[in-house]
Amino acid sequence: MRYELYYWPGIQGRGEYVRLALEDAGADYTDVARGARGMAAMMTMMEAKGTPPFAPPFLKAGKLVIGQTANILFYLGSRHGLAPKTEAGGLWVHQLQLTITDLVLEIHDTHHPLGPTLYYEDQRGPAKKRTEEFWNERVPKYLGYFERLLGDSGGSWLTGRRLTYVDLSLFQIVEGLRYAFPKRMKGFEWNIPGLIGLHDRVAARPNIKAYLTSDRRIAFNEDGIFRHYKELDA
Amino acid sequence: MRYELYYWPGIQGRGEYVRLALEDAGADYTDVARGARGMAAMMTMMEAKGTPPFAPPFLKAGKLVIGQTANILFYLGSRHGLAPKTEAGGLWVHQLQLTITDLVLEIHDTHHPLGPTLYYEDQRGPAKKRTEEFWNERVPKYLGYFERLLGDSGGSWLTGRRLTYVDLSLFQIVEGLRYAFPKRMKGFEWNIPGLIGLHDRVAARPNIKAYLTSDRRIAFNEDGIFRHYKELDA
Structure with missing residues (x-):
């Protein structure tokens, strides 16, 4: 199909x-x-x-x-073998993905705190404040949580020895934060060595590696979730 | 259990x-x-x-x-018989619940546009702007969507003749918006007669009716998702 x-x-x-x-x-x-x-x-x-x-x-x-x-x-x-077969395992991995969903929305809201219908240019002041809160409070909380789970997993992947779709999504989170906030992320990455390693292992998977260099992978840009605005990366 | x-x-x-x-x-x-x-x-x-x-x-x-x-x-x-038994039906109802999840977060952000870690009192200006956008753009889009689905369902409930947990959640959305924004909601309800009827049918279910008058039901208050701030209901 x-x-x-x-x-x-x-x-x-x-x-x-x-x-x-x-x-x-x-x-x-x-x-x-x-x-x-x-x-x-x-x-x-x-x-x-x-x-x-x-x-x-x-x-x-x-x-x-x-x-x-x-x-x-x-x-x-x-x-496609990207989640555990058991009901408990499937619910757990889905729960983690829903937590990533929450994080993704908070990333979006760093540049759109006043809502998705106004332009960034109309909310630059609030965006600066929200971004500050996001990096002070929310990034450590979310990424600290995933770093802890990875450390406890006893394997190379977030839930153990088998990769799930959550690992692929965490790759994208690291990749996106590096694009949007290169300076802030550089200063933060030493807190999450496990997730950085996981990111690198995902990037090295043959199918992912081929995808990332293909024209099927759209480049990051300032219309997406992860946007690079210099003034927010100060 | x-x-x-x-x-x-x-x-x-x-x-x-x-x-x-x-x-x-x-x-x-x-x-x-x-x-x-x-x-x-x-x-x-x-x-x-x-x-x-x-x-x-x-x-x-x-x-x-x-x-x-x-x-x-x-x-x-x-x-507990609150969702269809089929895989397709289960995924559809879950999808609707995830859309309600998005709406709930947008409701929360009307009073917390600068993030969940600051007090409302520190973000009253941005809250006013976000609330305005929310009522102009987002409420009509979300509730219009559910009203349309209800109209197409051919039954008393959102997905047809059997109640699901999504109907219970939509009851709570109507109830909460009435608490937080009584004036705005009063002006808006004529757009969603179907959802108002659904709300009333949920409220009349014996177990729900008993629950709502019990002390297990916590009252709405200004620490929750739905908060009544007069200046946001202007």
């Missing part, structure tokens, strides 16, 4: 967590909205009856249309 | 979506942190090895410890 991924064509955004899972699994998929008439197809799906998603990303898998990043990964994980 | 729910004792917060599901199902549970030494027990669980949750709420179900509100509901839904 060929999956159809629907997501905004110009950014990595939340779609990237799904792309990394599909790529690592070597799954067959089309990134629909990047193709001709893809955006129109995406909009039609969102206006349909039945199970229309509230927002991208969503994945068409045969007759199923699955929305919400973590929900898509939950579905893919069980089918 | 008696479930153990762990959540901050003084607020409804995110724990309330779990409480409503447990109550409607007539499940046996303890609200641990509201009891003697409950907070200490909650902290111990979060510092444990194994599968420590990042944050409350979390649910102990036998040996399982499940965190993240939507993940807990996913688990309870399949066991």
